[in-house]
Amino acid sequence: MGSYEAVIGLEVHVQLATASKLFCCCPNKFGQKPNTNICEVCAGLPGALPVPNRQAIHYAVLVGLATNCAINQSSVFARKNYFYPDLPSGYQISQFDLPLCEHGHIDIAVNGLSKRIGITRIHMENDAGKNIHSQGENVSYVDLNRAGTPLVEIVSEPDMHSAAEAVAYLKSLYGIVTYLGVCDGNMEEGSFRCDANVSIRPAGSEKLGTRTELKNVNSFRNVQRAIEYEIARQQDLLDDGEAVVQETRLYDADKNCTASMRSKEEAHDYRYFPDPDILPVTISDADMEKWRAEIPELPRRRMERFMKLAGLGEAEAEILVQSKALADFFEEAAQKANPHKVANYIIGPLLRECNARSVAIGAPSTWKMRPESLAELVNIVDKGLVSSKIANDIFADLFESGVSPEHYVKEKGLVQISDTSQIESCVDEVIAANPNEVEAYRGGKTKLISFFVGQIMRATKGKANPGVVNELLKKKLS
Numbered sequence: 289m290g291s292y293e294a295v296i297g298l299e300v301h302v303q304l305a306t307a308s309k310l311f312c313c314c315p316n317k318f319g320q321k322p323n324t325n326i327c328e329v330c331a332g333l334p335g336a337l338p339v340p341n342r343q344a345i346h347y348a349v350l351v352g353l354a355t356n357c358a359i360n361q362s363s364v365f366a367r368k369n370y371f372y373p374d375l376p377s378g379y380q381i382s383q384f385d386l387p388l389c390e391h392g393h394i395d396i397a398v399n400g401l402s403k404r405i406g407i408t409r410i411h412m413e414n415d416a417g418k419n420i421h422s423q424g425e426n427v428s429y430v431d432l433n434r435a436g437t438p439l440v441e442i443v444s445e446p447d448m449h450s451a452a453e454a455v456a457y458l459k460s461l462y463g464i465v466t467y468l469g470v471c472d473g474n475m476e477e478g479s480f481r482c483d484a485n486v487s488i489r490p491a492g493s494e495k496l497g498t499r500t501e502l503k504n505v506n507s508f509r510n511v512q513r514a515i516e517y518e519i520a521r522q523q524d525l526l527d528d529g530e531a532v533v534q535e536t537r538l539y540d541a542d543k544n545c546t547a548s549m550r551s552k553e554e555a556h557d558y559r560y561f562p563d564p565d566i567l568p569v570t571i572s573d574a575d576m577e578k579w580r581a582e583i584p585e586l587p588r589r590r591m592e593r594f595m596k597l598a599g600l601g602e603a604e605a606e607i608l609v610q611s612k613a614l615a616d617f618f619e620e621a622a623q624k625a626n627p628h629k630v631a632n633y634i635i636g637p638l639l640r641e642c643n644a645r646s647v648a649i650g651a652p653s654t655w656k657m658r659p660e661s662l663a664e665l666v667n668i669v670d671k672g673l674v675s676s677k678i679a680n681d682i683f684a685d686l687f688e689s690g691v692s693p694e695h696y697v698k699e700k701g702l703v704q705i706s707d708t709s710q711i712e713s714c715v716d717e718v719i720a721a722n723p724n725e726v727e728a729y730r731g732g733k734t735k736l737i738s739f740f741v742g743q744i745m746r747a748t749k750g751k752a753n754p755g756v757v758n759e760l761l762k763k764k765l766s
Contacts, residue, residue, distance in 0.1 A: 291491040292526070294519045295499075296454050296484060297446035300461055301439050302471050303415070303479040304347045310414045310438035311338030311381065311566075318477045322420070322431040330436045332377025337565050340365070344438035345388070345569060347470035348412050349579050351440055352389030354464045354586060355407050361571040363388045365412070369559045374417030374430050382441075384560040387411035388569070394464070395588065396456040397602065405457050406445030413439050434478075446485070446496070451515035455508050458482060462508075463587035467612045475506045482511065486518045488526070497522070498532040502546060505539055514539035518546050590615055598627035607635050611650030617659050624663035626670065633662055637683040644684075656690030665693040673697065675704050678750055706753040708760070711744070714752065715760045718743045729765050737761060 309316050312329035328336035352359050364386040367379040389410035396403055415437035420429040442461060448454045462480055465471040472479050487499035502518060505511045517539070522532050537546040585593075591605040594615075600608075608631060609615045621630045638657070642649045652659075665686065669679050674697045682702065686693055697703055705711060718740055719726055729736045740761050744752055 292488040292519075292523055293491045293493070294449050294515075295446045295487050295489060295496055296448040296450075296515060298442075298444045298448070298454060298457060298482050298484055300442040300444075300458065300480070300482045301415075302351065302442065302461075302465050304344050304438040304440065304470055305472050305479075306341055306343045306347065306438055308341060309436035310341050310344050310412070311436055314436065316437055317433075318474075318479075320433055322429070322433060325433045326435065330432050332375075332435075338381065338563075340566060340569060341438060344412065345571070346575075346579060347438075347468070348388050348410065348440045349571065349576070350468050350470055350582060351442070351465060352392065352410050353580055353583055354468055355389075355392040355394055355410070355442070355461075357389035357392030357407060357410060359389055359571070359576065360386055361573075361576065362386070363569045365563045365566045365569070366560045367563050368413075372416060373428070374419050374432070374435065376417070376432065376435070380413055380416065381563055381566070382413035382560075383411035386568075388440075394457065394460050396453065396460050398450075398452050398456050400602070403447075403453065405447045405453075408443045408445055410440050410442050413441060415439050451512045451519070454484065454515055455512045458511055459508060460588065463609065467584055467586055478504075478506065481506050484511065484515055484518075486515055486522070487532070488519060488522045498534050500532065500534065500546075501536045502539055503536055503549060510539060510541050513541070513544055514546060517544060521546065584612075587615075594618070594631075598622065598631045600628070600631055604631060604635055607639070613650050613652050617652040620659035621663045621666075624660060625666035629666045629670070630662060633666065633683075637680055638662070638687065641684055641687040655687065657687045658690065661686065661690065661693060668694050668697065672704055672706050672753060674702055675750060675752075675754060677745075677754075678702050678704070681750070702751065704753050705748055705751045706756055708756060711748075711752050711756050712760055714744050714747050715740075715757070715764060718747065719764060726765065737765075740765070 306316050308314060309330065312327050314325045314327050314330055317325060329338050349359055363383060365381050366384040368382045368384070369379045371378060387409045390408070392407035392410070393404050394407065396405055415434050417430055417432040417435040420431055422429060444457065448457060462473060465480070466473040475481065481504050484502040484505065485499045486502060487497035489495060489497040500518060500522070502514050505514050518537070525532055533551065535551045536549045538549045539546050587609045591602070591609045594600055594605040594608055595602065608618045614634075618630060618634055639649060641647070648654065665679055665683075668674050669676050673694065678697070679693075682696065682700075686696060722740070722743070725736050725739055737758070741754065741757055744757050744761075745754070
């Protein structure tokens with residue numbers, strides 16, 4: 289078996305969260321009854337004149353700025369000519385020679401190592417419609433509701449060499465566009481999807497191998513699995529003396545394999561030319577200055593700040609910034625309680641409850657537990673009002689009800705016993721009831737301390753202050 293290096297580039301399509309479509313006033317909504325959100329422009333009727341959506345251009349520029357691109361303040365929409373049943377005009381309005389954004393980059397981290405991934409270009413285009421293949425009928429239907437939806441296509445350099453790097457890059461882009469608020473990030477609805485160009489070459493070679501294109505993979509897990517499968521498939525072909533064919537392939541998640549969709553020539557002749565119905569897009573210096581000021585703190589910078597704020601590792605901080613809403617939840621709670629302990633409760637019991645209830649991790653607005661409630665829980669544990677064990681035991685109820693943690697533990701009689709005299713009598717009873725263990729402890733088996741602690745916690749229904757228990761036990765047993 290030969291030694292190979294994978295070369296991967298991604299083309300990411302981001303659906304912009306504008307109220308209307310890119311070139312008309314039709315609503316930009318998902319899930320509507322087929323062919324209800326359409327007009328003459330969407331349907332590609334002769335004589336219909338497209339008018340660019342200023343908000344979509346604004347959003348596209350924000351994406352370019354956030355990915356360190358140069359912004360072309362004068363850019364041109366072009367017609368990309370090809371036939372497809374859900375493209376009624378016979379062409380897609382895209383950008384070619386003069387895209388809106390070029391020559392950017394983002395930094396990713398994989399296995400603790402940082403790497404810069406180049407971005408070739410970011411251009412705007414309108415989406416096509418959708419073919420619906422009816423089960424049980426030898427017929428397909430066309431729904432044009434999606435036709436005209438505003439997209440930006442983010443084209444990377446072929447700088448990635450593993451599926452892990454590709455997923456890290458994709459997650460970074462996802463964080464950027466959702467933090468900017470320009471995309472809802474719903475991968476199941478196609479708001480954020482990617483095509484992966486994958487090739488392999490002998491290790492140490494500079495010449496690129498024959499690439500295949502994996503189309504419209506719609507989850508991070510499937511991107512990783514699809515790329516890993518395709519790399520292995522190409523390696524097997526070359527090891528067997530066969531050639532890799534340039535083609536477009538589809539990934540089957542159920543079977544975890546790719547299958548040929550269509551062959552692909554070295555380059556399509558899309559016969560691009562400037563769209564005669566759309567004037568060049570010109571962005572003023574004043575707009576550029578205003579839009580540049582809108583860029584928020586993005587995930588990677590926020591992650592670095594959280595690491596310093598709460599003393600977190602990179603993996604822990606990455607969990608907290610996976611959505612802007614979750615990061616905001618952490619930050620609000622961390623203003624009222626120990627940041628490191630708040631982070632531990634979010635990464636542990638809080639996300640556990642989200643998963644158990646199939647609640648969206650990135651949607652704290654749907655939770656009954658508020659940031660101030662989580663901070664209150666951390667604080668009453670720190671004050672000794674309740675033990676950390678009981679706090680963990682009652683977390684599910686607090687998450688479900690959203691009630692005040694302090695009120696809850698007082699109402700349920702769960703307040704921690706810290707009174708030395710109360711605990712001391714229990715310690716004496718446990719020592720008296722276990723003479724053999726006492727003798728063994730005094731004989732050098734000091735790990736038996738956990739046995740005694742367990743007995744006392746059981747007797748007090750977990751309410752005894754562990755610190756006081758340990759202190760009294762060590763004093764009396766020695």
